[in-house]
Amino acid sequence: MNLKAEIVAVGTELLSPFFQDTNSLFLTAGLNSLGLTVSFKTIVGDEQDDLLRAVRSAMARSRLILIMGGLGPTEDDRTRETVAKALGRKLVFRKDLLSVIRERFRSRGLVMSASNLKQCRVIEGAEVLANPHGTAPGLWIETSRHRIALLPGPPRELCPMFDGHVLPRLAAAGRGLTLRRVLKLTGIGESMMETRLRGVYAEVPRPVTVTTLAVPGDLSIHLTYQGPGPEAEARALLDGLERKIASRLSPWIYSAAGERLEEVVGRLLKERGMTLACAESCTGGLIGHRLTEVPGSSAYFLESAVVYSDRAKSRRLGVPASLIEGRGAVSAAVARAMAVGVRKACRADIGLAVTGIAGPGGGSPRKPVGLVYLALSRESGTIVRKRLFFGGRSQVKAQSAQAALDILRKALRKRGPTNI
């Protein structure tokens, strides 16, 4: 059965600039595990007319609808009434629920308030889904066309109810198997990646979809198999597709397993038994921060000298003041001296350095904002790269850190000390 699934999140706070629905990520993961995909998500407030419109839109376009929120005891909670209206059904009072809710209060030494009475009203023909973690029971409705779940909003109530009552009811509706693979790329722009992928798209086998995602300096290609299986066949399809993509894009792919660049670099450093020291100017510590997000990074990461001032560059790393004065702090020569200097000062196998102009101030026609020099030094030699990044201060910093880690990755991939 091919169910188009829609998630409807109800709550006025979810329409403010400060709160976000995150429950839907959990529900999506569960649906995906059965091979079901989500086609729409709708977020709507507590206002009844709006909620009715949202439920009607969902019923017109989707056959499986998960509605969460608005099952509480307050005036604002109108999901039950609204879905009943959309279905043209009545609400019926369920005495058995009354005793469950009353008992819940009693067991906590509390008295049930009159407002909780509305939680005993149930859409005609619906199954009640027990809620051991709150007073709002869930509802499950099957019609000739729809399957609809009404679920409570708080995650500690929602999650066990979904896992325990909704997923089992959907298992039979699942379409088989969902397998994902995430290729991560850096050092290439989005349109160049798309141009190179063009031939591949035409050859993507039927149950696989390819989607791409880009943030400055970091791209991903998601391959999703969604089909009947068996798993070995699905894997073989993804393997074949991955090979085709790699044949066009391998220089830029840093992971075929969705890893972050700092994880890849950390693994390579560990494998090679090498140590790293960094000298950061415009990145301000971001490279060190990213490297140390990886558990166990103390095995290879010794130190980062965040040398923001010119004096620090000289004093810490032995970059001659005359060099900084002559070439400027943002120059290939200073980047090189920083990388060599930090490697020697820290007795590390590799020194990695970044100096650049993050902006918004400090740029000039010859040295614009976004100009960055990156250097990597080993005992066998030092390389320097020049880059020009676009975007605001944060974006320039982020892209600089990413580029530095990628230069490190490329150096580590190659065998032999002279090959950097």
Place this chain on the structure above:
Amino acid sequence: MNLKAEIVAVGTELLSPFFQDTNSLFLTAGLNSLGLTVSFKTIVGDEQDDLLRAVRSAMARSRLILIMGGLGPTEDDRTRETVAKALGRKLVFRKDLLSVIRERFRSRGLVMSASNLKQCRVIEGAEVLANPHGTAPGLWIETSRHRIALLPGPPRELCPMFDGHVLPRLAAAGRGLTLRRVLKLTGIGESMMETRLRGVYAEVPRPVTVTTLAVPGDLSIHLTYQGPGPEAEARALLDGLERKIASRLSPWIYSAAGERLEEVVGRLLKERGMTLACAESCTGGLIGHRLTEVPGSSAYFLESAVVYSDRAKSRRLGVPASLIEGRGAVSAAVARAMAVGVRKACRADIGLAVTGIAGPGGGSPRKPVGLVYLALSRESGTIVRKRLFFGGRSQVKAQSAQAALDILRKALRKRGPTNI
């Protein structure tokens, strides 16, 4: 004019368990600033039939529709075509856009790829919204019933286009006044904050709402006035409420203007004409990264020594190896020696140091994961604080950096060198 507003976010990745639309928060804040509220948010994938259904639902229930994503050069990008179809309009090729996009590539020394041609196609009758930060132009369409904006997905393209071109077009449609004030707090837990706020909630004046938001180590209280104005009256209401909240929570409030802690600290350092050097162990560079996110931070931030290894702590900062061996790298004595050491080595007015156990490994019964020592040193004296944070590696790092910046803030707020 009462416009029901809907935000439609387009992108298959937004329907996976791994990605979330966050752009809509930014758009909502902008709409709210004009007194416009969002009634619906829809998230839909790249599949054209689904997108068409979503656009049609939106047009049936909303009069102001902001659609973002799907304007790129790839096969997947179908927003232009789909909205044209929903409106019953044609796409027309705009030569002037071709030269703009081509020039964009040329200025970067790149050749425009053929796939970018589709970005020159425009819905008949639409106004083109310039995109100085990318190749996808935005579109603005007014019909007798609808106002529709098509906007690019990447935030660095979306945000300036929305602020520069969409908000001004909507200014006349605003329904009154929305004023917000954001109090930021740190060093206090969420439930303690709520307990102290309890009395305040009952006295919140009618057109103001109070919502709170918490992430580990950082809380905010949002005061929102939404009403007829006039502005002076709205401000007076918010001022009164702010005073009430401050009387209960002032020790923990670091900003009443929604600033980030690094901005507050940067401003204070600048005002005092003081310089700062940091010694970071478990934060790995995060403090330096945060400080340097603020433009102009080079005026006061000299250097951060990210001394991840014990040897680096001794060599860089002069922390005696015997002290590290005797007390452990994570100890009050070592934190103190780091702060003093980095202040002296960098000839800074203030030395700020952090050492702790970020986990998941490295903990012991006596020194568990999450144990952190923070120290601040001035010529007049040094203070050390001990904290225990909960959460994973990233959370411990984040809370440690936040606590360090807050100690710095408190020291800077006080007058006189002996008062830290």
